[in-house]
Amino acid sequence: MNQKYMLPLAGVFLLFLLAYAGVEGVGLQWLFGIVIPYLAVIAFIYGFVNRVMCWAGSAVPFRIPTTCGQQKSLPWIKQNRIDNPDTAIGVFIRMLFEIFLFRSLFRNTKAAFNRDENNKLTYSWEIFLWLGALAFHYGFLVVILRHLRFFLEPVPVCLTFLEYLDGIVQIGLPGIFLSGIVLLAAALFLLARRIFDAKVSYISLAADYFPLFLIIGIAATGIAMRYFTKVDIVGVKEFTMGLVTFHPVIPPGVGGLFYAHVLMVSVLFAYFPMSKLMHAGGIFLSPTRNMANNTRAKRHINPWNYAVDVHTYEQYEDHFREKMIEAGLPVDKEE
């Protein structure tokens, strides 16, 4: 047992119970369904913008792209234009790969001692973090896009098509959506990695576990509502449409599980700007990724540089000319 994951786990359980008991016991639907979601949206937007503007204000004194390929050099040496870009287009393509395919994570390696008498340190390619992260992020993206059906009326055809593709296996009724399963499985994998891999566990903090537990809780309550306990979906859409048209209503008969789901989503959004989840915005501002490696072609001046008084050789000679001549040293100008 480790307080670094026990505390966040307890926190997520507490959030769940808070909403569930608040709705089922005290009838606080208006608080968990209306007040908190609106506050969460405000906190998310304001916090996100604030955090990014704060980053934008910090100086970037050096050009520090990390590169993984041949730099632009002599004409007969082939440059790696994407992994070592020297133009804006190259940087753009590199960022696209980074944002959509997590290219640098793809190169993830692990270091371990060989388990034999040599006991040699070897590095090996470790692809599972990349696979898990990719599955998690894309699963989550599809889930969020699918949820737009609750916020748009009429539902656009592209969303209907996405739902069709997501539910193409047609298992059960209501049919299984693959994205939800992928999201939950990938989040559980990422959690298991943090708990069972000793090296990752050592560097994991409560702030790493909390969003994972929260997302697992969100996925679990969502899946429970869709496939097991069931909820009046028309009532739910009336509720969500009420929120986005600023005429909030509380649907009759929708129970605590739904409000627990909504509270956890609200907490995730409100927590987003002050957490490590801000890597979503931060990836765009990574100086090691978003800069062109053209330091040999272009001069970059540190904005922190102040004017330095330079003592040139001419000044030096003017200063010591007589003494230099006396000592027999050569001088540029005799007088």
Added chain:
Amino acid sequence: MSRNAIVAGLTVFVIVALFPFWFNIGRTNAAPEAELSAKAKAAKKCVLDKYDMRANHMSLLDEWRDTVVRDSKRVYKSANGKTFGMSLSTGEDSCMGCHVDKEKFCDKCHNYASVNPYCWECHTDPKEVANE
């Protein structure tokens, strides 16, 4: 990255994040009300309670399909004492025997919630067929 690029990116982010809000300006949240046929109104009681029916009817139909196909049982005894034919569209005591109008009953909510049930890949709506 230049400050202008960051501000432009943030503007796009805010517009995208608030999409459901500005997209729905001037719209209402009125949910459609499924219209009950005269027969359904007179019967008063459906297979389950109203809320259960709204939330659970798809699972019920799924169970019915398996029961009919695998065990050839065709009569469902409801908790409220009534019996129903376990069929979507065959017979007076089937679902559509009472809820005769697919468009006014099924489709209204399904379209609203963007649910596209595959019932109609095998079953037909007798009315739609007659109109063609």
